[in-house]
Amino acid sequence: MSASRTAAWFFDFVSPFAYLQLEQFGRLPSTLTVELRPVVLGALLNHWGQKGPAEIPAKRILTYRHAQFRAEQLGIRYRMPPAHPFNPIKPLRLAIAMGGSLDAVRRIFRHIWRDGHEVASPQGFAALCEAVGFPQGVIAVEETSVKQALRAHTDHAITLGVFGVPTFAFDGELFWGEDATALFVRCLESGAWLASAEVRRISALPVGIQRG
Template sequence: MTARWYFDFVSPFSYLHWQKMRPLVDAGRVEAVPIVFGAVLHALGQRGPAEIPKKRGFIYRQALWQAGREGVRLRFPPAHPFNPLPALRLCVAAGATTTAIDAIFDGIWGEGQALDTAESLAGIAASLGIADPAAALADPAVKDRLRAGTDAALAAGVFGVPTLDLDGELLWGNDSHDLMLAALEDPALLREGALAGVDALPVGIERRR
């Protein structure tokens, strides 16, 4: 089974879900793939949750509530949404290892730092063995790898983060983790019985745009 976990550092739910996904990535059962969530939204012609005022307030409260329930420290950065490209590129430059993902997520959502520039990421970069973060973030090869990950997510049909792609079946959200684990243990779960074929349900009415 091919299992890819798509995430963006801009998402507090990606941070919360990472706490559960890290052991699966460490064990080699899942590949963690950083992507640009904003590019996904643009391709789909959608606004992000934090771009809808009332939804923005709700998701922030929901993230804090989930963090408290799960015993995870969550501190919002100084502003949100923020530009996640520098953090994403640093992650890619460092090989998207669990150590790199941990360090960046912890800095943004564990400590509430604004890690949106090469300068602000310098300390984490040094800890990851990257002496010149500005050069790493500007490296065309790094940009291409991040773009390739995002393109792969779009090709798979990803519409939000975090998303686990199990051989083409998409499972979205921190609160879907139990279903993800069940599907990882039993791949037939999504292809047989009550969960099979629901995506083929006919559309009864379409909203006019």
């Protein structure tokens, strides 16, 4: 357990569950290095032919309630922004322009999901840049290199099979969702569970039927 290891964490600021998982990073082993990778959830959904939770009316309501419940259950400060879903592109680019550090990403997430601010309008985004101490972000997010980096992160996620956020990618395995945090920590502690006979069996089950 003493050896240093690295995992990639794919996230989009539009996801409340990404915020909730980020606030639990203290549960991760101190020997784990996490590389933060902002991606465009909409592009992942389009690639895999999926609808987002907010695009299905009943699921949208349940998703918001579940996120609120999980925040209360975990004791994490939480307040939804005034409208959701919102366009996360500029906040994602802002994280890249700020260097992609954990501190920068956390500040952006907390502005949106802890303090409940709107960030999609020009005024809201400018306020976000001010709040995170990077007012030049209003201009920086339009740089070609920043746009290309976000596209590259998203494309790389797709090549790994990432289909949603938040997702940890570690040692060839994907761990999707805030509710997979405990599973991810368990597998970091020991590979025995993934290597168990039953997990290997269910991971190789044949497809029984497909929708036409």
